[in-house]
Amino acid sequence: MSKLKIAIQKSGRLSEKSIQLIEECGIKLPNGGGKLITESTNFPVEVLFLRDDDIPEYVDQGVADIGVIGENVLLESRKNITIVEKLGFSACRLSLAVPKEIDYPDLAYFNGKKVATSYPNILSDYFEQNDINATIEFISGSVEIAPGIGLAAGICDIVSSGSTLLSNGLKEVEKVMSSQAVLVTSGNLEAEKQAILNKLLFRIRAVQKAKESKYILLNAPNEKLDKIVKILPGMNSPTILPLAKEGWSSLHSVIGEDKFWDVIDALKDAGAEGILVVPIEKMIV
Ligand code: ATP
Ligand code: MG
Known part of the structure:
Protein backbone atom coordinates (compact mmCIF):
# COMPACT_ATOMS: atom_id res chain seq x y z
CA MET A 1 0.00 0.00 0.00
CA SER A 2 1.37 3.44 -0.81
CA LYS A 3 2.20 5.94 1.86
CA LEU A 4 1.89 9.69 1.76
CA LYS A 5 5.29 11.33 2.16
CA ILE A 6 5.21 14.50 4.24
CA ALA A 7 8.23 16.81 4.30
CA ILE A 8 8.67 18.97 7.39
CA GLN A 9 11.48 21.15 8.69
CA LYS A 10 14.15 19.13 10.50
CA SER A 11 15.10 21.74 13.02
CA GLY A 12 13.90 25.31 13.19
CA ARG A 13 10.90 27.45 13.89
CA LEU A 14 8.44 25.24 12.03
CA SER A 15 9.60 21.87 13.36
CA GLU A 16 7.81 21.59 16.66
CA LYS A 17 4.49 22.93 15.37
CA SER A 18 4.63 20.66 12.32
CA ILE A 19 5.11 17.57 14.48
CA GLN A 20 2.42 18.79 16.86
CA LEU A 21 0.00 19.14 13.96
CA ILE A 22 0.70 15.58 12.79
CA GLU A 23 0.27 14.21 16.31
CA GLU A 24 -2.93 16.17 16.94
CA CYS A 25 -4.32 14.41 13.88
CA GLY A 26 -3.88 11.14 15.79
CA ILE A 27 -0.87 10.12 13.70
CA LYS A 28 1.73 8.43 15.86
CA LEU A 29 5.39 8.93 15.08
CA PRO A 30 8.07 6.82 16.74
CA ASN A 31 10.52 8.77 18.89
CA GLY A 32 14.05 8.70 17.66
CA GLY A 33 15.76 11.96 16.96
CA GLY A 34 18.22 12.59 14.20
CA LYS A 35 16.51 10.44 11.59
CA LEU A 36 15.92 11.74 8.10
CA ILE A 37 12.80 9.69 7.55
CA THR A 38 10.28 8.05 9.85
CA GLU A 39 7.10 6.06 9.38
CA SER A 40 3.89 6.39 11.34
CA THR A 41 2.82 3.28 13.17
CA ASN A 42 -0.91 3.88 12.76
CA PHE A 43 -1.46 5.95 9.58
CA PRO A 44 -0.08 5.48 6.05
CA VAL A 45 2.42 8.36 6.11
CA GLU A 46 6.17 8.78 6.08
CA VAL A 47 7.72 11.93 7.45
CA LEU A 48 10.86 13.39 5.87
CA PHE A 49 12.90 15.85 7.93
CA LEU A 50 14.57 18.46 5.73
CA ARG A 51 15.85 22.03 5.64
CA ASP A 52 12.85 24.20 4.93
CA ASP A 53 14.45 25.77 1.82
CA ASP A 54 14.72 22.32 0.22
CA ILE A 55 11.08 21.34 0.76
CA PRO A 56 9.61 23.13 -2.33
CA GLU A 57 12.09 21.31 -4.59
CA TYR A 58 11.36 17.93 -3.00
CA VAL A 59 7.61 18.47 -3.36
CA ASP A 60 7.98 19.73 -6.93
CA GLN A 61 10.02 16.65 -7.84
CA GLY A 62 7.53 14.31 -6.17
CA VAL A 63 10.13 13.04 -3.68
CA ALA A 64 7.71 14.29 -1.02
CA ASP A 65 3.97 14.38 -1.72
CA ILE A 66 3.21 17.25 0.60
CA GLY A 67 5.22 19.64 2.75
CA VAL A 68 4.90 22.17 5.55
CA ILE A 69 6.68 25.48 4.86
CA GLY A 70 6.27 29.21 5.37
CA GLU A 71 4.56 31.08 2.52
CA ASN A 72 7.75 33.14 2.26
CA VAL A 73 9.79 30.06 1.36
CA LEU A 74 7.10 28.91 -1.07
CA LEU A 75 7.01 32.22 -2.93
CA GLU A 76 10.80 32.56 -2.96
CA SER A 77 11.16 29.07 -4.49
CA ARG A 78 9.12 30.05 -7.59
CA LYS A 79 8.09 26.40 -7.83
CA ASN A 80 4.80 25.44 -9.34
CA ILE A 81 3.39 23.92 -6.19
CA THR A 82 0.12 24.84 -4.55
CA ILE A 83 -1.20 25.57 -1.09
CA VAL A 84 -3.74 23.00 0.06
CA GLU A 85 -4.29 24.40 3.53
CA LYS A 86 -3.17 27.41 5.55
CA LEU A 87 -2.07 26.12 8.92
CA GLY A 88 -2.37 29.23 11.05
CA PHE A 89 0.98 29.00 12.86
CA SER A 90 4.38 30.70 12.46
CA ALA A 91 2.77 33.94 11.37
CA CYS A 92 5.32 36.54 10.36
CA ARG A 93 5.93 39.09 7.63
CA LEU A 94 8.66 39.88 5.17
CA SER A 95 9.53 43.53 5.52
CA LEU A 96 11.95 46.19 4.41
CA ALA A 97 13.90 47.88 7.19
CA VAL A 98 16.38 50.73 7.35
CA PRO A 99 18.61 52.20 10.10
CA LYS A 100 16.32 53.84 12.63
CA GLU A 101 17.88 57.28 12.30
CA ILE A 102 16.92 57.47 8.60
CA ASP A 103 14.14 59.93 7.85
CA TYR A 104 12.34 57.48 5.55
CA PRO A 105 10.06 59.16 2.99
CA ASP A 106 8.54 56.32 0.92
CA LEU A 107 9.53 53.34 -1.20
CA ALA A 108 11.37 55.59 -3.67
CA TYR A 109 14.02 55.85 -0.95
CA PHE A 110 15.36 52.50 -2.17
CA ASN A 111 16.03 53.74 -5.72
CA GLY A 112 19.75 53.36 -6.43
CA LYS A 113 20.35 51.76 -3.01
CA LYS A 114 21.62 48.34 -2.05
CA VAL A 115 19.32 46.04 -0.07
CA ALA A 116 20.48 42.85 1.63
CA THR A 117 18.14 39.86 1.81
CA SER A 118 17.79 36.09 1.81
CA TYR A 119 14.71 36.53 -0.39
CA PRO A 120 16.05 37.91 -3.69
CA ASN A 121 13.20 36.58 -5.86
CA ILE A 122 10.39 37.98 -3.74
CA LEU A 123 12.22 41.28 -3.33
CA SER A 124 13.04 41.75 -7.00
CA ASP A 125 9.39 41.06 -7.94
CA TYR A 126 8.29 43.56 -5.32
CA PHE A 127 10.68 46.26 -6.51
CA GLU A 128 9.69 45.61 -10.11
CA GLN A 129 5.98 45.90 -9.33
CA ASN A 130 6.64 49.19 -7.59
CA ASP A 131 9.03 50.59 -10.22
CA ILE A 132 11.98 50.72 -7.87
CA ASN A 133 15.47 50.34 -9.20
CA ALA A 134 17.59 48.93 -6.39
CA THR A 135 20.46 46.47 -6.15
CA ILE A 136 19.73 43.27 -4.28
CA GLU A 137 22.57 41.77 -2.27
CA PHE A 138 21.92 38.13 -1.44
CA ILE A 139 23.07 36.91 1.94
CA SER A 140 21.88 33.66 3.47
CA GLY A 141 21.84 34.58 7.17
CA SER A 142 22.23 37.36 9.75
CA VAL A 143 20.83 39.83 7.24
CA GLU A 144 20.11 42.35 9.97
CA ILE A 145 23.79 43.20 10.44
CA ALA A 146 24.23 44.28 6.78
CA PRO A 147 23.49 48.02 7.22
CA GLY A 148 25.70 48.25 10.33
CA ILE A 149 28.73 46.84 8.51
CA GLY A 150 28.15 49.05 5.48
CA LEU A 151 27.06 46.26 3.14
CA ALA A 152 23.63 47.69 2.35
CA ALA A 153 21.41 50.69 2.96
CA GLY A 154 18.55 48.50 4.10
CA ILE A 155 17.40 44.92 4.46
CA CYS A 156 14.42 42.77 3.59
CA ASP A 157 13.86 40.06 6.17
CA ILE A 158 11.36 38.11 8.27
CA VAL A 159 9.86 40.12 11.12
CA SER A 160 7.51 38.93 13.83
CA SER A 161 7.80 41.06 16.96
CA GLY A 162 10.38 43.44 15.53
CA SER A 163 12.76 42.96 18.46
CA THR A 164 15.61 41.66 16.26
CA LEU A 165 15.35 44.78 14.10
CA LEU A 166 15.29 46.99 17.15
CA SER A 167 18.35 45.42 18.73
CA ASN A 168 20.24 45.98 15.47
CA GLY A 169 19.27 49.64 15.27
CA LEU A 170 16.80 49.11 12.42
CA LYS A 171 13.14 50.05 11.87
CA GLU A 172 10.53 48.39 9.69
CA VAL A 173 9.37 50.67 6.87
CA GLU A 174 7.43 48.53 4.35
CA LYS A 175 5.64 45.19 4.53
CA VAL A 176 6.44 43.12 1.44
CA MET A 177 4.27 40.11 2.32
CA SER A 178 2.52 38.32 5.17
CA SER A 179 3.34 34.71 5.81
CA GLN A 180 2.18 31.73 7.82
CA ALA A 181 2.87 28.01 7.67
CA VAL A 182 1.07 26.26 4.82
CA LEU A 183 0.61 22.72 3.56
CA VAL A 184 1.75 22.43 -0.06
CA THR A 185 1.51 19.79 -2.77
CA SER A 186 2.60 19.45 -6.37
CA GLY A 187 -1.02 18.70 -7.24
CA ASN A 188 -0.50 15.46 -9.17
CA LEU A 189 -0.85 12.73 -6.59
CA GLU A 190 -1.91 9.23 -7.52
CA ALA A 191 -5.43 8.32 -6.39
CA GLU A 192 -4.37 6.27 -3.39
CA LYS A 193 -2.16 9.07 -2.04
CA GLN A 194 -4.82 11.68 -2.73
CA ALA A 195 -7.23 9.60 -0.63
CA ILE A 196 -4.74 9.61 2.27
CA LEU A 197 -4.27 13.36 1.86
CA ASN A 198 -8.04 13.89 1.96
CA LYS A 199 -8.22 11.91 5.18
CA LEU A 200 -5.37 13.95 6.63
CA LEU A 201 -6.99 17.23 5.58
CA PHE A 202 -10.25 16.19 7.20
CA ARG A 203 -8.37 15.67 10.46
CA ILE A 204 -6.35 18.89 10.16
CA ARG A 205 -9.55 20.89 9.65
CA ALA A 206 -11.19 19.23 12.65
CA VAL A 207 -8.21 20.14 14.82
CA GLN A 208 -8.09 23.72 13.52
CA LYS A 209 -11.82 24.25 13.93
CA ALA A 210 -11.58 22.98 17.51
CA LYS A 211 -8.79 25.46 18.28
CA GLU A 212 -11.00 28.32 17.17
P1 ATP B 1 16.51 25.78 7.89
O1 ATP B 1 17.76 25.41 8.61
O2 ATP B 1 15.52 24.64 7.90
O3 ATP B 1 16.75 26.33 6.51
P2 ATP B 1 15.80 28.52 8.59
O4 ATP B 1 16.84 29.10 9.48
O5 ATP B 1 15.79 28.87 7.15
O6 ATP B 1 15.83 26.93 8.77
P3 ATP B 1 13.73 29.25 10.51
O7 ATP B 1 14.36 30.44 11.14
O8 ATP B 1 13.65 28.01 11.33
O9 ATP B 1 14.37 28.90 9.08
O10 ATP B 1 12.28 29.69 10.03
C1 ATP B 1 11.45 28.81 9.33
C2 ATP B 1 10.21 29.56 8.92
O11 ATP B 1 9.51 30.01 10.06
C3 ATP B 1 10.46 30.85 8.11
O12 ATP B 1 10.62 30.59 6.74
C4 ATP B 1 9.23 31.65 8.39
O13 ATP B 1 8.12 31.23 7.57
C5 ATP B 1 8.92 31.28 9.82
N1 ATP B 1 9.52 32.26 10.75
C6 ATP B 1 10.76 32.74 10.73
N2 ATP B 1 10.99 33.61 11.71
C7 ATP B 1 9.84 33.68 12.40
C8 ATP B 1 9.44 34.39 13.54
N3 ATP B 1 10.25 35.22 14.17
N4 ATP B 1 8.19 34.22 13.97
C9 ATP B 1 7.35 33.39 13.35
N5 ATP B 1 7.68 32.68 12.24
C10 ATP B 1 8.90 32.83 11.78
MG1 MG C 1 15.86 27.82 5.64
Whole structure:
Protein backbone atom coordinates (compact mmCIF):
# COMPACT_ATOMS: atom_id res chain seq x y z
CA MET A 1 0.00 0.00 0.00
CA SER A 2 1.37 3.44 -0.81
CA LYS A 3 2.20 5.94 1.86
CA LEU A 4 1.89 9.69 1.76
CA LYS A 5 5.29 11.33 2.16
CA ILE A 6 5.21 14.50 4.24
CA ALA A 7 8.23 16.81 4.30
CA ILE A 8 8.67 18.97 7.39
CA GLN A 9 11.48 21.15 8.69
CA LYS A 10 14.15 19.13 10.50
CA SER A 11 15.10 21.74 13.02
CA GLY A 12 13.90 25.31 13.19
CA ARG A 13 10.90 27.45 13.89
CA LEU A 14 8.44 25.24 12.03
CA SER A 15 9.60 21.87 13.36
CA GLU A 16 7.81 21.59 16.66
CA LYS A 17 4.49 22.93 15.37
CA SER A 18 4.63 20.66 12.32
CA ILE A 19 5.11 17.57 14.48
CA GLN A 20 2.42 18.79 16.86
CA LEU A 21 0.00 19.14 13.96
CA ILE A 22 0.70 15.58 12.79
CA GLU A 23 0.27 14.21 16.31
CA GLU A 24 -2.93 16.17 16.94
CA CYS A 25 -4.32 14.41 13.88
CA GLY A 26 -3.88 11.14 15.79
CA ILE A 27 -0.87 10.12 13.70
CA LYS A 28 1.73 8.43 15.86
CA LEU A 29 5.39 8.93 15.08
CA PRO A 30 8.07 6.82 16.74
CA ASN A 31 10.52 8.77 18.89
CA GLY A 32 14.05 8.70 17.66
CA GLY A 33 15.76 11.96 16.96
CA GLY A 34 18.22 12.59 14.20
CA LYS A 35 16.51 10.44 11.59
CA LEU A 36 15.92 11.74 8.10
CA ILE A 37 12.80 9.69 7.55
CA THR A 38 10.28 8.05 9.85
CA GLU A 39 7.10 6.06 9.38
CA SER A 40 3.89 6.39 11.34
CA THR A 41 2.82 3.28 13.17
CA ASN A 42 -0.91 3.88 12.76
CA PHE A 43 -1.46 5.95 9.58
CA PRO A 44 -0.08 5.48 6.05
CA VAL A 45 2.42 8.36 6.11
CA GLU A 46 6.17 8.78 6.08
CA VAL A 47 7.72 11.93 7.45
CA LEU A 48 10.86 13.39 5.87
CA PHE A 49 12.90 15.85 7.93
CA LEU A 50 14.57 18.46 5.73
CA ARG A 51 15.85 22.03 5.64
CA ASP A 52 12.85 24.20 4.93
CA ASP A 53 14.45 25.77 1.82
CA ASP A 54 14.72 22.32 0.22
CA ILE A 55 11.08 21.34 0.76
CA PRO A 56 9.61 23.13 -2.33
CA GLU A 57 12.09 21.31 -4.59
CA TYR A 58 11.36 17.93 -3.00
CA VAL A 59 7.61 18.47 -3.36
CA ASP A 60 7.98 19.73 -6.93
CA GLN A 61 10.02 16.65 -7.84
CA GLY A 62 7.53 14.31 -6.17
CA VAL A 63 10.13 13.04 -3.68
CA ALA A 64 7.71 14.29 -1.02
CA ASP A 65 3.97 14.38 -1.72
CA ILE A 66 3.21 17.25 0.60
CA GLY A 67 5.22 19.64 2.75
CA VAL A 68 4.90 22.17 5.55
CA ILE A 69 6.68 25.48 4.86
CA GLY A 70 6.27 29.21 5.37
CA GLU A 71 4.56 31.08 2.52
CA ASN A 72 7.75 33.14 2.26
CA VAL A 73 9.79 30.06 1.36
CA LEU A 74 7.10 28.91 -1.07
CA LEU A 75 7.01 32.22 -2.93
CA GLU A 76 10.80 32.56 -2.96
CA SER A 77 11.16 29.07 -4.49
CA ARG A 78 9.12 30.05 -7.59
CA LYS A 79 8.09 26.40 -7.83
CA ASN A 80 4.80 25.44 -9.34
CA ILE A 81 3.39 23.92 -6.19
CA THR A 82 0.12 24.84 -4.55
CA ILE A 83 -1.20 25.57 -1.09
CA VAL A 84 -3.74 23.00 0.06
CA GLU A 85 -4.29 24.40 3.53
CA LYS A 86 -3.17 27.41 5.55
CA LEU A 87 -2.07 26.12 8.92
CA GLY A 88 -2.37 29.23 11.05
CA PHE A 89 0.98 29.00 12.86
CA SER A 90 4.38 30.70 12.46
CA ALA A 91 2.77 33.94 11.37
CA CYS A 92 5.32 36.54 10.36
CA ARG A 93 5.93 39.09 7.63
CA LEU A 94 8.66 39.88 5.17
CA SER A 95 9.53 43.53 5.52
CA LEU A 96 11.95 46.19 4.41
CA ALA A 97 13.90 47.88 7.19
CA VAL A 98 16.38 50.73 7.35
CA PRO A 99 18.61 52.20 10.10
CA LYS A 100 16.32 53.84 12.63
CA GLU A 101 17.88 57.28 12.30
CA ILE A 102 16.92 57.47 8.60
CA ASP A 103 14.14 59.93 7.85
CA TYR A 104 12.34 57.48 5.55
CA PRO A 105 10.06 59.16 2.99
CA ASP A 106 8.54 56.32 0.92
CA LEU A 107 9.53 53.34 -1.20
CA ALA A 108 11.37 55.59 -3.67
CA TYR A 109 14.02 55.85 -0.95
CA PHE A 110 15.36 52.50 -2.17
CA ASN A 111 16.03 53.74 -5.72
CA GLY A 112 19.75 53.36 -6.43
CA LYS A 113 20.35 51.76 -3.01
CA LYS A 114 21.62 48.34 -2.05
CA VAL A 115 19.32 46.04 -0.07
CA ALA A 116 20.48 42.85 1.63
CA THR A 117 18.14 39.86 1.81
CA SER A 118 17.79 36.09 1.81
CA TYR A 119 14.71 36.53 -0.39
CA PRO A 120 16.05 37.91 -3.69
CA ASN A 121 13.20 36.58 -5.86
CA ILE A 122 10.39 37.98 -3.74
CA LEU A 123 12.22 41.28 -3.33
CA SER A 124 13.04 41.75 -7.00
CA ASP A 125 9.39 41.06 -7.94
CA TYR A 126 8.29 43.56 -5.32
CA PHE A 127 10.68 46.26 -6.51
CA GLU A 128 9.69 45.61 -10.11
CA GLN A 129 5.98 45.90 -9.33
CA ASN A 130 6.64 49.19 -7.59
CA ASP A 131 9.03 50.59 -10.22
CA ILE A 132 11.98 50.72 -7.87
CA ASN A 133 15.47 50.34 -9.20
CA ALA A 134 17.59 48.93 -6.39
CA THR A 135 20.46 46.47 -6.15
CA ILE A 136 19.73 43.27 -4.28
CA GLU A 137 22.57 41.77 -2.27
CA PHE A 138 21.92 38.13 -1.44
CA ILE A 139 23.07 36.91 1.94
CA SER A 140 21.88 33.66 3.47
CA GLY A 141 21.84 34.58 7.17
CA SER A 142 22.23 37.36 9.75
CA VAL A 143 20.83 39.83 7.24
CA GLU A 144 20.11 42.35 9.97
CA ILE A 145 23.79 43.20 10.44
CA ALA A 146 24.23 44.28 6.78
CA PRO A 147 23.49 48.02 7.22
CA GLY A 148 25.70 48.25 10.33
CA ILE A 149 28.73 46.84 8.51
CA GLY A 150 28.15 49.05 5.48
CA LEU A 151 27.06 46.26 3.14
CA ALA A 152 23.63 47.69 2.35
CA ALA A 153 21.41 50.69 2.96
CA GLY A 154 18.55 48.50 4.10
CA ILE A 155 17.40 44.92 4.46
CA CYS A 156 14.42 42.77 3.59
CA ASP A 157 13.86 40.06 6.17
CA ILE A 158 11.36 38.11 8.27
CA VAL A 159 9.86 40.12 11.12
CA SER A 160 7.51 38.93 13.83
CA SER A 161 7.80 41.06 16.96
CA GLY A 162 10.38 43.44 15.53
CA SER A 163 12.76 42.96 18.46
CA THR A 164 15.61 41.66 16.26
CA LEU A 165 15.35 44.78 14.10
CA LEU A 166 15.29 46.99 17.15
CA SER A 167 18.35 45.42 18.73
CA ASN A 168 20.24 45.98 15.47
CA GLY A 169 19.27 49.64 15.27
CA LEU A 170 16.80 49.11 12.42
CA LYS A 171 13.14 50.05 11.87
CA GLU A 172 10.53 48.39 9.69
CA VAL A 173 9.37 50.67 6.87
CA GLU A 174 7.43 48.53 4.35
CA LYS A 175 5.64 45.19 4.53
CA VAL A 176 6.44 43.12 1.44
CA MET A 177 4.27 40.11 2.32
CA SER A 178 2.52 38.32 5.17
CA SER A 179 3.34 34.71 5.81
CA GLN A 180 2.18 31.73 7.82
CA ALA A 181 2.87 28.01 7.67
CA VAL A 182 1.07 26.26 4.82
CA LEU A 183 0.61 22.72 3.56
CA VAL A 184 1.75 22.43 -0.06
CA THR A 185 1.51 19.79 -2.77
CA SER A 186 2.60 19.45 -6.37
CA GLY A 187 -1.02 18.70 -7.24
CA ASN A 188 -0.50 15.46 -9.17
CA LEU A 189 -0.85 12.73 -6.59
CA GLU A 190 -1.91 9.23 -7.52
CA ALA A 191 -5.43 8.32 -6.39
CA GLU A 192 -4.37 6.27 -3.39
CA LYS A 193 -2.16 9.07 -2.04
CA GLN A 194 -4.82 11.68 -2.73
CA ALA A 195 -7.23 9.60 -0.63
CA ILE A 196 -4.74 9.61 2.27
CA LEU A 197 -4.27 13.36 1.86
CA ASN A 198 -8.04 13.89 1.96
CA LYS A 199 -8.22 11.91 5.18
CA LEU A 200 -5.37 13.95 6.63
CA LEU A 201 -6.99 17.23 5.58
CA PHE A 202 -10.25 16.19 7.20
CA ARG A 203 -8.37 15.67 10.46
CA ILE A 204 -6.35 18.89 10.16
CA ARG A 205 -9.55 20.89 9.65
CA ALA A 206 -11.19 19.23 12.65
CA VAL A 207 -8.21 20.14 14.82
CA GLN A 208 -8.09 23.72 13.52
CA LYS A 209 -11.82 24.25 13.93
CA ALA A 210 -11.58 22.98 17.51
CA LYS A 211 -8.79 25.46 18.28
CA GLU A 212 -11.00 28.32 17.17
CA SER A 213 -13.87 27.20 19.40
CA LYS A 214 -14.65 26.69 23.07
CA TYR A 215 -17.31 24.65 24.77
CA ILE A 216 -19.33 26.76 27.18
CA LEU A 217 -21.49 25.49 30.03
CA LEU A 218 -23.57 27.66 32.33
CA ASN A 219 -26.46 27.50 34.75
CA ALA A 220 -29.43 29.84 34.74
CA PRO A 221 -32.97 30.15 36.07
CA ASN A 222 -35.42 28.85 33.43
CA GLU A 223 -37.12 32.22 32.92
CA LYS A 224 -33.80 33.75 31.84
CA LEU A 225 -32.87 31.10 29.29
CA ASP A 226 -34.49 32.85 26.32
CA LYS A 227 -32.42 35.95 26.81
CA ILE A 228 -29.21 33.97 27.34
CA VAL A 229 -29.73 31.86 24.21
CA LYS A 230 -30.02 35.07 22.18
CA ILE A 231 -26.64 36.28 23.45
CA LEU A 232 -24.82 33.06 22.56
CA PRO A 233 -23.62 32.83 18.98
CA GLY A 234 -23.77 29.01 19.02
CA MET A 235 -22.76 26.45 16.44
CA ASN A 236 -26.37 25.34 16.43
CA SER A 237 -29.14 25.72 18.97
CA PRO A 238 -27.72 25.09 22.44
CA THR A 239 -28.40 22.02 24.57
CA ILE A 240 -30.55 22.75 27.62
CA LEU A 241 -30.72 20.23 30.47
CA PRO A 242 -32.74 20.51 33.69
CA LEU A 243 -30.76 20.82 36.92
CA ALA A 244 -31.69 18.99 40.10
CA LYS A 245 -32.36 22.45 41.54
CA GLU A 246 -36.03 23.26 40.78
CA GLY A 247 -36.57 25.91 38.09
CA TRP A 248 -32.93 25.93 36.90
CA SER A 249 -31.26 24.57 33.80
CA SER A 250 -27.79 23.96 32.47
CA LEU A 251 -27.03 25.28 29.02
CA HIS A 252 -24.25 23.93 26.77
CA SER A 253 -23.02 25.48 23.56
CA VAL A 254 -20.01 26.02 21.31
CA ILE A 255 -18.67 29.52 20.92
CA GLY A 256 -15.90 31.10 18.85
CA GLU A 257 -12.77 31.77 20.87
CA ASP A 258 -12.68 35.32 19.51
CA LYS A 259 -16.30 36.00 20.55
CA PHE A 260 -15.97 34.72 24.08
CA TRP A 261 -14.83 37.90 25.82
CA ASP A 262 -17.45 39.95 23.97
CA VAL A 263 -20.38 37.98 25.33
CA ILE A 264 -19.20 37.03 28.80
CA ASP A 265 -20.40 40.21 30.54
CA ALA A 266 -23.71 40.10 28.71
CA LEU A 267 -24.22 36.50 29.89
CA LYS A 268 -23.59 37.41 33.52
CA ASP A 269 -25.90 40.41 33.28
CA ALA A 270 -28.58 38.16 31.81
CA GLY A 271 -28.41 35.89 34.87
CA ALA A 272 -25.94 33.17 33.91
CA GLU A 273 -24.05 31.55 36.77
CA GLY A 274 -21.29 28.97 37.12
CA ILE A 275 -19.96 29.66 33.66
CA LEU A 276 -17.39 27.12 32.48
CA VAL A 277 -15.40 27.47 29.29
CA VAL A 278 -13.48 24.38 28.21
CA PRO A 279 -11.23 23.58 25.24
CA ILE A 280 -12.44 21.30 22.48
CA GLU A 281 -9.99 18.71 21.19
CA LYS A 282 -11.57 17.87 17.83
CA MET A 283 -14.57 19.34 16.06
CA ILE A 284 -16.32 17.66 13.14
CA VAL A 285 -18.76 19.96 11.35
P1 ATP B 1 16.51 25.78 7.89
O1 ATP B 1 17.76 25.41 8.61
O2 ATP B 1 15.52 24.64 7.90
O3 ATP B 1 16.75 26.33 6.51
P2 ATP B 1 15.80 28.52 8.59
O4 ATP B 1 16.84 29.10 9.48
O5 ATP B 1 15.79 28.87 7.15
O6 ATP B 1 15.83 26.93 8.77
P3 ATP B 1 13.73 29.25 10.51
O7 ATP B 1 14.36 30.44 11.14
O8 ATP B 1 13.65 28.01 11.33
O9 ATP B 1 14.37 28.90 9.08
O10 ATP B 1 12.28 29.69 10.03
C1 ATP B 1 11.45 28.81 9.33
C2 ATP B 1 10.21 29.56 8.92
O11 ATP B 1 9.51 30.01 10.06
C3 ATP B 1 10.46 30.85 8.11
O12 ATP B 1 10.62 30.59 6.74
C4 ATP B 1 9.23 31.65 8.39
O13 ATP B 1 8.12 31.23 7.57
C5 ATP B 1 8.92 31.28 9.82
N1 ATP B 1 9.52 32.26 10.75
C6 ATP B 1 10.76 32.74 10.73
N2 ATP B 1 10.99 33.61 11.71
C7 ATP B 1 9.84 33.68 12.40
C8 ATP B 1 9.44 34.39 13.54
N3 ATP B 1 10.25 35.22 14.17
N4 ATP B 1 8.19 34.22 13.97
C9 ATP B 1 7.35 33.39 13.35
N5 ATP B 1 7.68 32.68 12.24
C10 ATP B 1 8.90 32.83 11.78
MG1 MG C 1 15.86 27.82 5.64
